[in-house]
Amino acid sequence: QSALTQPRSVSGSPGQSVTISCTGTSNDVGDYNSVSWYQQHPGKAPKLIIYDVTVRPSGVPDRFSGSKSGNTASLTISGLQAEDEADYFCCSYAGTFTFYVFGRGTKVTVL
């Protein structure tokens, strides 16, 4: 299955906002409200930060927010902090043949 399309990298200064896009198709992102986002620091396991497009798990700071329009989902980090520097992956449910597709990841750099 084709991966979801994410920018390779984004950057921002502390306190700024950055937005990461995640573009799929009408068979995945566009068809299901089941987009999730994961933060991964180098050498660590991914951490769930958003599910069902907009929902933050308990303990995830509210500076992380998610949205979706058509076939594109987005993750916004507001008030960027040094510890937000990491890779971010999106994932979408894609039905009972493909099941799950991931983006290739976006590296967020805090300048």
Place this chain on the structure above:
Amino acid sequence: QVQLVQSGAEVKKPGASVKVSCKASGYTFTNYQMHWVRQAPGQGLEWMGIINPSTGFTTYPHKFQGRVTMTRDTSTNTVYMELSSLGSDDTAVYFCARDLGQWRHAFDFWGQGTLVSVFS
């Protein structure tokens, strides 16, 4: 607290098989399905399948059907993922990841990852 602890790194030759374990603790093992996801060096994540620890029922994507087998041992709260006919493109970190549950299609806790290296 929920913990998923995986077995250690493996080095395999092409054509061999590998079996990775994932021991769960801190929750009722049979109440949550478990996924396996892999990450090749410098690459994104790839979903490999899911197992229901209560029933043993598994679902695999087409790409891995016939080559991956997921099992569980409810006496030790452990799930296993076995991948056969390994090739160099199977070199990756393999993660187990707990399903969020209630049809919410996300992975809420992850193991630490197991590096599988395949080379001759």
